Amino acid sequence: MTTNSAERPPVAAIAALGLTQIIGYGTLYYSFSILAPDMARSFDWSTEWIFSTLSAALLIGGLAAPLMGRWIDRFGAGRVMTCGSAIAAAALAACAFAPGKIAFVTALIAIETASNLVQYAAAFALLVQIRPRVAQRSITYLTLIAGFASTIFWPITTALHAQLSWQNVYLVFAALNLAVCLPIHAWLARGTGDIGKREASGAARRIEPSIPASIRTPAFILMVAGFALESFVNAALLVHMVPVMSALGLGAMAVMVGTLFGPSQVLSRFINMVFGGRLPQLTLALISAVLLPVALVLLVVTAPSVPGALVFAVVFGLGSGLSSIVQGTLPLALFGSEGYGRRQGQVLSIRLVVSSTAPFALAFMMGTIGVSWSLGVAALLGTAAVAAFLAIMRLTRPVGRPEIIANAGEA
Incomplete structure (x- = not known):
């Protein structure tokens, strides 16, 4: 790898990963909400029970995430994602052929565990392992592409389900993971398999930590707390967004307002790609954290105003979209590229465990206390995330901040 190529984002890898992320999120996550009512009828369950099984599967998948992170560091993200595609395809097929409730739940747990092997955390680690010096920029480009997963797969799933049973839709999705994602991940794995040898030989240009060892543990705890609180607020509102706005008096406009969330996520990633390159990743993390409680306060204060709800959806989407970027780039900027997979696994585990409880907690x-007060509590939790990132800034300012800025400038 030459110096020049090491400083350029791996365009082919980003484009290929973008496709697999769209398929991964579309087939393993976004499709579930469309198919859930039919699944419930198949097993004579209520829709609430079906969604509770998804939450349990996400929780168990989250507990397995740290092990996934260690595998990524040991074997390379490409190999892990290749195995993950095979497991995802098998799990989708097992779900489709499940003869009863226990087999269905077991297969669903396998699906959500496999998703950790092929979605953002693993993809971010792969980009870090391919070209560490430009990984922050590469992650931004990837999230911009993958941000269209829901926009693409909600209508695809709906159209397929109009012609096929949910079981056959899952079989189609299994084939996509096997025929498209697995070969792409196998191709990418060829350049990242022997991670230890590549680093030892100097072929990979590592990013060193920008903060001293003495403050890494408290900084990591604060970072994880901030991400977990953001994930709680995000998960709670995404599931209940339309019911919340309906309860606030927006009526039929609630669905239209909700549709602005996805495009706003993509917009935030585009804005960051164009203008955010010179900002420290810690500053971007703080901005993303601030936007979430600000959006919630705007919604409560202006309800039942439609313009106020529109502003809420846009601001909340901007914060959520930026958050998905900094969850990949901030650990790299603060703690460096060595052991990145392990740290991502730890962060993902805590985020999934916390966010899996969010929809039930908000409901x-x-x-119990009403919609407005509930949103106020969510805003307070979002404000606590802001405080966590401010605490990291205070912790790193005397010794680490200039290096963080330098790293962000390089990426």
């Missing part, structure tokens, strides 16, 4: 609060 309980809305039934």
